[in-house]
Amino acid sequence: MLFNTVVAQEWMSSFAIAQKLALTQNKMLFVMWEGSIEYPLTVIVIDENGNKILVEDLFESEGLNTIIWENFVPVLLNETEYDDWYEEIKSKRSYLYKEKFDDDSIKIMDANGNMLSTAYISYDPLNFTAFVKRYSLDTSFLEQEIRNYQRNVDFYSAFYLGSKYVDYAIYTSDELRLEIIKLSQIYLEEAEAFLELQNYENENVLKERLELVKVYQELILNKPRKVIRKLKKLSKEEISDTNKSLVAFLYYTAYKIERDQKNVALWKTEVSLVNLKQAHIFINSLKK
Structure with missing residues (x-):
């Protein structure tokens, strides 16, 4: 128990300061409820030779604590703040998200406090x-979009961050893409809510863009036939110039x-060099 107290002092206790550090260091947050570290967390570590090493308690290993700090910004959530946290997410997140938030597991969050690690892990x-x-x-x-979002939460900051997460998913491992897309959806749903509450001069174009980014999410999840079917519902003449690319x-x-x-050749001439490069990076990642 003495070591747990040491960890609590070493890990950050101010979530706001941890968020700033995560943004500055371009890292994710490694989050746990403070009460959860009162119990041992047994983990397996794979050494450089591929050997499995059983560590009885993550919180008693200085070496593993160093690895956590090298890769994340670790922070403990104060149990007394649970009601405030839950009030913020109760009507906005899925049942599974809320269950994950409530349990004693490690929560990986972005610098805005939205959880990435929603998949089942033993x-x-x-x-x-x-x-x-x-x-x-x-x-x-994602740094600039995260900074813009933290400065001012509105349709544009939420939309651009959500869209950027979809782009980012291209460069992540295949096993992580669904979680990245779910995280992007949090911001896109927030942007959609702004559209419903406020009037925008180019509202139809923005709604169309939102729908297209949702199709983009399906593409990242490797559902090309579904993407094509959804796109075919759109009339080429009706698509705004802004969204044609x-x-x-x-x-x-x-x-x-x-x-x-045949259709690749038909559409290739309309794709920018930047987007062609991005498409090829994504397609090549599917072949691994």
């Missing part, structure tokens, strides 16, 4: 090495995955 015992490899992310790709990218990438060379 804690019997926890494979610490695999866990760190899965969730240790360099979020510099995204439509072209989605069509091109989906047909490329499907190896439909």
Whole structure:
């Protein structure tokens, strides 16, 4: 129990300060309820030779604590603040998200306090090495959008951050993509709520863009036929000029995955060089 007290002092106790540090260091937050560290957490560590080492208690290992700090910003949530936390998410998050939030497991959150680690992971015992490899992310790709969101939460900051997370999913491991997409959905739903509550001069264009980004999410989850079917519901003449480049990218990438060379050639001329590169990075990642 003495060591647990030491860990509580070493890990951050101010969530607000931890958020700032995570943004500055381009890391995710490694979050636990303070009461959960009062009990041992047995983990498996894979050494450089591939050997499995059983560590009886994560919280008593200085070496593992160092690894946590190298890859994340660890912070303990105060149990007395639970009601405030839950009030914030109770009507906005899924049942599984709330269950994960309530339990004693490790929660990986972004610098805004939204949880990424929603997939089932066995804690019997926890494979610490695999866990760190899965969730240790360099979020510099998202830094500007996260900063904009923290400065002012509105339709645009929520939408651009949600969209950027979808882009980011291209560069993450296949096993993590669904969780990244679910995280992006939090921001896109928030943007959608702003659209419903406020009037925007170009509201139809924004709604169309939101729907297209949702199609983009399906593409990242490797559902090209579903993407094509959804896009075919759109009339090419009705698509706003602002959104035509995204439509072209989605069509091109989906047909490329499907190896439909005729339609690939048809759409390739409408895709920018930047989007072509992004499409090829994504397609190549599917072949691994």
